Amino acid sequence: MRIYVADISDTLRKIAQKFHINLSDLITLNSRIPDPDHPLAGFPVYLPLAPSYSEPSIIHVTPAPVSEGSWIPTSSLEKMSQTEYDVLIVGTGPGGGAALWRLCEQWRNNGKKIGVVEAGNLLLPTHARNIETVNFKRWFDLAYNSPRFKIPVAGTKFVQLIAVGGRSLIWTAVSPRMYLAPQQWPVPQWEMDMYYRIAEQAMNVSNVYTKGSPINQLFLNRLRNGQYPAAMNEPLAVDLEPTKYGEIHSNVFFSSISFLAKALYRKPYDLAVLARAVQVVTEKGRVAGVHVMTPDKRSYVLKAKTVILSASTFGTPRILLNSGIRGNAIGHYLINHSAVRGTFKFNRKDYPYVLGPIGILIPETEKLPYQVSLQGPIGYQFYHDKQIPFQEEMDALIAGFGTVEPRYENKVTLDPYKRDEYGMPELQIHLDYSEADKAILGQAAEEVKRVASVIGTPLVSLAPDEPIDGDHEAGTCRMGDDPATSATDRYGQIHGVPGLYVADNSIFPVMGAANPTLTMVALAIRTADYIIRKLK
Template identity: 55%
Template structure:
């Protein structure tokens, strides 16, 4: 299989770990996904010409130079197959019975090179559980939406979307709305061409490169966080040939994922009763139905409808079109994402009896639903049937699955919470700025910091990561 890895040194000139060895970084970022990319971009934007040293390490290599959907050669479902290759994707759920849908992507840009780009804000009743004031969340949501080119609504006047929106709003779903999407829909003006419409963390890296220099090492696996006397001072890293390097840094930002960040912290002996605990993910269901085309306009247009979670409805529904419509009918899909209450019992732990090629214990996941979680699932399933009925759709079975079926935990890529932020070290791994309790200069900026889920997590992760970067900047200024 041909990949873009062979061109990595031409697109993103990487630094070697040997070159980085002699440096002391003001900030070293572990992971290049949504959170890590956001921190890098914001630090470069705030520290334009002041000589601060910024480094980033990524366990994977360059697989794609943009979001997969921006590349015509990966259209028609080929993108998912390409990213799923063993060079980048590991289906770790195969060894995790209680979290069997889990997977990891090791590539520059992380999961954002293939994500669906759906970017709603967390509902206010969910943000009330966050230790960050509403005004600050509003500020950083605005910044995140601007830099990610979030478009609201993404679809303008699409026949199928508008017809179904009206039917849903008239039949029990008044909050139904368009998807907000991280897609650059700004029209071309004065000869300015907008390419790479779908957002990925590659945008963050590219924007950062346009602002100032930073060091980026790929194929660099973090294996240990280094700290002394309650202060982070670097990261131990291994290359593919298993050579070890110690990279020194005044501040370390872990953006390795909900699985890898607590794994690193636990393996490094970082103390914290909540590290790895309070793992959350949406309870996810999927259904498919058929709508007859008779009576609809010839040009159906795309379909993207969001029924958001509310304080009284602890789940959201996402309606979309499945495949190409036939002359007589069109297939409609709905994904349902239900609230799962954070519990300390749902956790990531290390398995000391299984060690990977880098010498780290692999993870084990303890995860289960409470009766309350199951009640949400039942309520969500009933609502999905009601939504299909509202648009005149008939449920069908696809690929041998039930008409509406439960997806395995981790299959939706929404897992979070394993290093949640909060003010109480007994129930949170990091403080409200993402700094690990009791370890100065050690931060987390990925989905693992989210204390509760009410919708797709990426926009909120980016907003909080930008806020963490600003906090690092303010701390560096006050220490001078």
């Protein structure tokens, strides 16, 4: 038996035709799929190992030239300005990367042209934690103190990472599914489940990273025997497949670079770096391209039938507003997670000799608008060397993330007075908590204290983040059906501008308490599938 992951338009009937398999054999092998005409995109489907089995045709990808010292082929804007793209993607974080990968994966050599513009440069060819010399201290310095990695967002504690790969170069890869209240979330649960499966597969999400780690198991047992039966090994986007048959698995921690790489091996695309999108160009009411600028202020218009903005919760509405594209919700309904972080110390001597990492999640539920996660021992997970320095006292973290209501008055707007070096207006950001948000944050803080007491380690500190802090900001181009309260439709297309899409964290209409990236990637893949259907 072989496993085949269904393409966008596959049903059991079509798969049977594609692989010359008897339909009734296929139905027997896949008895969990009730209907042979049910769309199956992303589902694993069992195929018999029949002699008549024939693989789909082999894909030939012409290797693009790589300039010296660079690890991914790049194009010049001069060259790109002479092409009309079927799809042009702005930004290479997880949103842009996921959309690109899905388009290349599905289109392969069908003649469609894809371009990508990225404001930043080539910075790291992989997640920082995959680099042997980057231990916890160096990662922390990169992630939180380095001016090359962190660009402050004026007036807030938020930061951006302007580089190929976006913030996924330094993220901590925690990837749980989100609780999506059906009355507030425009995509049906069954469809989300399908796209979650595709996203988890593409990002290697599993809970094996901490599974079996002695200290993790000890804390898990205490939690499950206490009042937390749902406590689980934390799902992380890590590739722990052993290398076999010469397939190299050197990128343990997932970053959007993996999306760019997977895409590259499916279909060539043009990528321009140091190419900042400043405006979307429209003609007769539909998208026609993007106005892009270089750091030396050269200006280009790249033509495209479809544009996907993946420039982040702050970058995307900034481009839209600077283009004069006004929708009632564009820039509004900014959300974030409220966060409270506790630390605890434990003495190494009181725990098993082999320690292992801690990664535990107590997930949100319909009734629990927050999640609690345990991570640590701080620094421990970062040592590539087996000889982890022995420390008698170790620190770990218990973090609570709460949901924040989407409210019109929490917003980003263009600063009428300040412009950046590209002439783009700076953003002004307003975000504060409602009374309901504060109450949830209070409950999350109490839960963090309870968790610490159940695992038997008193907290040494406990402090909430400010509303304008953290890495989970979202919602400034929320999707929905009503243009009065949403910026895009349920597929991420900006209301009233055909061909213009959003695929990044700004698309969340509401946000559960789970870390956002997996859910956003699932939505970005879904948006790519929708575009594929539209451009047929």
